[in-house]
Amino acid sequence: MKLQVKLSVLIGIVFTSGSLIINGSNSIISKREAIRTQDKILNDALDFVRESPTNDVSEVLVFSETSPAPISATLYFDDSQPVVLIEGIDGSRVLKIPNLEVSEVASATKTPLNLNDENSMRISSYSIGNGEWLIVGLSVATVNQEFSNAIGRSFLLTVIIALLMTLLVRFLISRALRPIDLIIEDAKKIATGSTEIKLRTAGGNDEISRLTHTLDEMLGRIQKAVKSAKDSETLMKEFMGDASHELRSPLTVIRGYVDILAGQQTLSDEQRERAIYRLKSESFRMSKTIDDLLILAEIGEVEIRKSDEVDLTDLVTEFVEDFKVRNPGRSVHQNIDSKVTVPGNSEQLSRMIANLLSNIERHTPELAAVEILLIKGQTEANLYFDDAGAGLTPDTYSRLNTGFERFDKNRSKSGGGFGLGLSIMSAIVKNHGGTVQLSPSHLGGLRTQISLPTSTSKN
Incomplete structure (x- = not known):
């Protein structure tokens, strides 16, 4: 997988995760605010009864007429059947408070209680005394539905935005990494032996541009070193060829005069003296050449x-x-x-x-x-x-x-x-x-x- 794809996917995942966390948190906060509003309605309904001089449960009927949300109320007895005071209507649903255990009713006096019934009721109770409780409740189905819808919308919107953002990021990263693609293409050419090239650089002063310029300078030095090495190799071959020629020339002369002196033909004194002179001069010339070569080899060894x-x-x-x-x-x-x-x-x-x-x-x-x-x-x-x-x-x-x-x-x-x-x-x-x-x-x-x-x- 290419680097730009990895970066795009990674950024998309990070964005999606962050968005889901933020949107999910907002939805949870909104749901809690809605539940607190519902709890306040329940508490206000019970306060109507608490604040009446005789704890008259009929006051809850008065409250239901002005309640912001439809409520239901039941008078609960621990030794007999409950008496329904009012049943609210939420759209087409009648909000019925189901039969409850005494423990559930008692618990609802401390904090509102969610019931897992078909209407998703949330109740709160108030102890009147003598084993009697006033229970008021309302439906939180709408709140739950809005929460689910909000989560679904957030997820869908986040995914769509994440996809669009991933495509945009990939496009931007692709443009930003284009110089690296050029470097890779040029490096492949260099790997095949094409050293006489110049890296294509893009304008700018970012890290990639500086890297490209640095690599181009390095390539220039390498090209210069390669050229220098080739030139040195050529010169060395010429040098060694000249050295071989200069050593071969006196050897050829020496061999020729040795053959003459060793031959059977009669030589005059002048011819013999010339042969000896040429043998000495050519051997001296060869000795001088060898000495110069040895000196040249030893110079670098002297510190x-x-x-x-x-x-x-x-x-x-x-x-x-x-x-x-x-x-x-x-x-x-x-x-x-x-x-x-x-x-x-x-x-x-x-x-x-x-x-x-x-x-x-x-x-x-x-x-x-x-x-x-x-x-x-x-x-x-x-x-x-x-x-x-x-x-x-x-x-x-x-x-x-x-x-x-x-x-x-x-x-x-x-x-x-x-x-x-x-x-x-x-x-x-x-x-x-x-x-x-x-x-x-x-x-x-x-x-x-x-x-x-x-x-x-x-x-």
């Missing part, structure tokens, strides 16, 4: 303790001076703030800077200008490396900051090395809680911006 501070000013200055010595023909501009420290691992940060400068050396012309800046912010240190090289292709910039992407596939191969430099650099920066941003440089080439949290922001 960066916030208590270990690295003087980034001294570290950058040292590498820049070495870079100038190796590149005397370059125009190198530097602007390095003093006393810049960051919590981190000195060995990893040194490798990061070395990789950046090495990439500039390998992928830019020998005379291309270089600019290196270290600027201390309130909560982070910003390191900028700008070069006047060829830069990257426009589509490459859209795939930056991924950790498995080369600077540029063509650029990396033309430089004679495998493009693990950016991967290693990105992993080191991430391990230190920082960020990497690659963008076109004002010098015409590539700008690499690295932001690292400083010691002042560790708390």
